[in-house]
Amino acid sequence: MTHLSIPDPEVAAHTGSGPAGSRRVLTGVLRQPAAVVGLLFLLVVAGAAIFADWLAPYAPTEKDFDHPLSGPSSLHWLGTDDVGQDTLSRLIYGARIALLVAFGSVGIAMAIGVPFGLLLGYRGGWRDRLGSRLIDVSDALPGILLGFAVIAVLGRGLFNLMLAIGLIFCMGFARTTRAVALAERQKLYVDAAKVAGLRTPAILFRQVLPNLAGALIVQGSVFLASAIMVESALSFLGIGLESETPTWGAMLSNAAANTQQPFLALPPGLAIVFTVLAFNIVGVGIGDALTGTGRGLSRRGRKRRRPTPQAPRPAAPVVSESRAVLEFRDVTVAVEGRKRPTPLVQDVSLAIGRAEVVALLGESGSGKSMLARSALGLLPAGVELASGSVWFEGKRIDDLDHRGMRKIRGAGMAVVLQDPMSALSPVHTIGRQIGEPLRAHAGLTGKAARERAVELLDRVGVEDARRRLNDYPHQFSGGMAQRVAIAMALAAGPRLLIADEATSALDVTTQSQVLDLLLELRDDLDMAILLITHDLGVVAESCDRAAVMYAGELVEVNDVTSLFDKPRHPYTAALLAANPTSEADVVRLPTIPGRVPPAGEWPVGCHFAGRCAYARTECTERAVPLVHDVRCARADELTLEVTSR
Numbered sequence: 001m002t003h004l005s006i007p008d009p010e011v012a013a014h015t016g017s018g019p020a021g022s023r024r025v026l027t028g029v030l031r032q033p034a035a036v037v038g039l040l041f042l043l044v045v046a047g048a049a050i051f052a053d054w055l056a057p058y059a060p061t062e063k064d065f066d067h068p069l070s071g072p073s074s075l076h077w078l079g080t081d082d083v084g085q086d087t088l089s090r091l092i093y094g095a096r097i098a099l100l101v102a103f104g105s106v107g108i109a110m111a112i113g114v115p116f117g118l119l120l121g122y123r124g125g126w127r128d129r130l131g132s133r134l135i136d137v138s139d140a141l142p143g144i145l146l147g148f149a150v151i152a153v154l155g156r157g158l159f160n161l162m163l164a165i166g167l168i169f170c171m172g173f174a175r176t177t178r179a180v181a182l183a184e185r186q187k188l189y190v191d192a193a194k195v196a197g198l199r200t201p202a203i204l205f206r207q208v209l210p211n212l213a214g215a216l217i218v219q220g221s222v223f224l225a226s227a228i229m230v231e232s233a234l235s236f237l238g239i240g241l242e243s244e245t246p247t248w249g250a251m252l253s254n255a256a257a258n259t260q261q262p263f264l265a266l267p268p269g270l271a272i273v274f275t276v277l278a279f280n281i282v283g284v285g286i287g288d289a290l291t292g293t294g295r296g297l298s299r300r301g302r303k304r305r306r307p308t309p310q311a312p313r314p315a316a317p318v319v320s321e322s323r324a325v326l327e328f329r330d331v332t333v334a335v336e337g338r339k340r341p342t343p344l345v346q347d348v349s350l351a352i353g354r355a356e357v358v359a360l361l362g363e364s365g366s367g368k369s370m371l372a373r374s375a376l377g378l379l380p381a382g383v384e385l386a387s388g389s390v391w392f393e394g395k396r397i398d399d400l401d402h403r404g405m406r407k408i409r410g411a412g413m414a415v416v417l418q419d420p421m422s423a424l425s426p427v428h429t430i431g432r433q434i435g436e437p438l439r440a441h442a443g444l445t446g447k448a449a450r451e452r453a454v455e456l457l458d459r460v461g462v463e464d465a466r467r468r469l470n471d472y473p474h475q476f477s478g479g480m481a482q483r484v485a486i487a488m489a490l491a492a493g494p495r496l497l498i499a500d501e502a503t504s505a506l507d508v509t510t511q512s513q514v515l516d517l518l519l520e521l522r523d524d525l526d527m528a529i530l531l532i533t534h535d536l537g538v539v540a541e542s543c544d545r546a547a548v549m550y551a552g553e554l555v556e557v558n559d560v561t562s563l564f565d566k567p568r569h570p571y572t573a574a575l576l577a578a579n580p581t582s583e584a585d586v587v588r589l590p591t592i593p594g595r596v597p598p599a600g601e602w603p604v605g606c607h608f609a610g611r612c613a614y615a616r617t618e619c620t621e622r623a624v625p626l627v628h629d630v631r632c633a634r635a636d637e638l639t640l641e642v643t644s645r
């Protein structure tokens with residue numbers, strides 16, 4: 001079947017949608033002379049098809065028995081066929097059939113292929129494997145035979161012809177759509193949409209599908225050309241439309257039967273060749289325009305904030321679990337392995353109280369994000385909650401189905417992720433994006449949703465909020481985009497906000513503004529925050545308590561003042577010592593020797609023992625439990641100081 005070279009869906013995806021994107025693509029196409037010629041030719045064909053009744057000198061079936069098989073003359077500019085029908089008139093009416101069949105069949109192919117591909121790519125798993133095999137099998141079938149079979153079963157006729165051609169091409173659309181959906185489902189904006197509580201069809205058709213617009217337009221225009229060829233071939237073989245109907249393929253067939261007038265083949269032959277060529281050239285032109293405009297879309301560089309010393313906040317009482325908004329109970333998260341699952345997070349128990357700000361600290365790979373994702377029900381494919389449970393406001397939520405989880409996400413728990421540019425959909429205005437959770441959870445639509453979106457944007461400090469509702473994410477700076485993402489997260493009034501490195505991608509000043517905003521919101525809305533960060537300055541500045549993770553385990557939980565002043569686990573002390581402070585009179589920052597053991601290679605005893613200056617034999621012999629919020633066999637006897645070694 002037809003194989004196509006289409007532009008990189010990543011690029012095509014994010015450039016051709018929305019009014020601004022369409023204008024850019026159109027300008028890009030108009031800069032290419034070949035594409036302009038192709039476009040003009042297609043306009044002429046379209047004009048002929050639309051105005052055939054006025055343009056054609058004769059009716060398409062009107063017969064001039066006095067001049068059969070005549071060459072070009074003043075009476076018949078392009079001659080006549082064997083029964084004296086005017087070639088020019090049939091050519092003009094033939095354009096109408098050609099375009100009707102082409103657009104109709106491509107429309108049918110899209111209607112079948114696009115949802116199918118979306119579902120395969122988005123769902124993955126066995127459905128994807130089965131569907132992909134089906135696409136491969138259909139690739140191996142000669143398309144024209146499939147067309148034959150469909151017409152043989154359903155009979156001739158305009159719709160059946162369109163359906164036959166549509167079925168030939170639908171798997172091509174499914175293949176492209178699947179590829180893009182596979183890539184898009186990994187994107188943060190899809191996670192954000194899930195967390196906002198959107199249903200799968202809404203995510204698929206309103207979030208993921210617009211990203212396909214560019215790729216589908218290019219593929220569609222090339223398939224239009226192929227559809228015209230298939231229609232001509234079927235009509236030529238006599239199984240297209242009834243022979244009376246003026247089609248270019250039937251005209252060619254008539255010419256083949258009347259070789260004594262060789263000119264007869266020229267007009268329909270050239271019409272087919274040039275129309276097919278024009279569709280292809282315009283398709284390639286759109287592809288080039290998408291690729292060209294795509295270059296400017298690289299993500300902005302990330303700056304990391306240098307840690308700044310902060311005075312720890314006064315101690316806050318440790319939350320009692322009965323008041324917990326979110327509670328992890330003995331949570332183990334594991335990834336499927338060849339022989340058995342490998343834990344990524346092990347036996348974590350942690351409760352976050354109402355309006356409490358809790359930091360989750362630890363080196364990269366310690367399992368912070370996996371733990372947070374287990375609460376949101378957003379673990380990646382192949383990773384699962386192997387044991388333990390997650391509770392939200394006293395209700396167990398890890399065993400909820402999609403429907404139950406949708407009610408919790410957005411309205412109960414919301415999330416703000418690291419890179420606002422990838423957490424917001426690039427193809428929708430922010431007004432529309434904030435409107436989605438408002439529609440899903442508060443039932444607000446139209447003007448009411450718009451007014452609420454303006455209020456939310458005002459609340460998070462986006463100036464000129466009403467006007468900015470019509471802007472796209474790329475029109476915002478990183479800090480402003482993060483404010484928009486926060487506004488989206490707040491739309492349904494969550495009681496817990498999970499901020500997964502929400503300020504890490506911002507510059508120092510913006511970082512502190514966004515942090516201040518989160519804390520203000522906590523105070524105003526009585527909202528708890530789980531702050532995942534590497535930044536000890538941020539923790540000291542903004543958190544009530546901190547939980548420190550190391551190699552999948554919680555090693556210490558304490559209020560921030562105590563944790564900073566008197567760490568009880570050697571890893572916490574080492575982590576604090578590795579944090580630069582203005583008082584630190586050191587030329588080089590101390591580092592923790594060795595490396596974090598990767599998942600699957602955790603030792604039997606204390607996971608930190610291999611790097612710990614205080615480790616004894618007892619630390620390596622058996623698992624160390626978390627006792628009084630610290631996981632250290634020697635916690636009672638050690639007095640740790642935060643100093644460079």
Ligand SMILES: Nc1ncnc2c1ncn2[C@@H]1O[C@H](COP(=O)(O)OP(=O)(O)OP(=O)(O)O)[C@@H](O)[C@H]1O
Pocket residue numbers: 335344362363364365366367368369370371380381382383598599
């Ligand atoms: N999709 C995945 N499939 C399997 N393992 C994964 C996947 N994503 C992450 N991991 C592994 O899970 C472990 C914990 O990763 P996680 O992202 O939770 O760490 P983190 O503490 O949040 O790190 P960072 O601070 O860098 O975000 C790591 O060993 C990581 O390699």
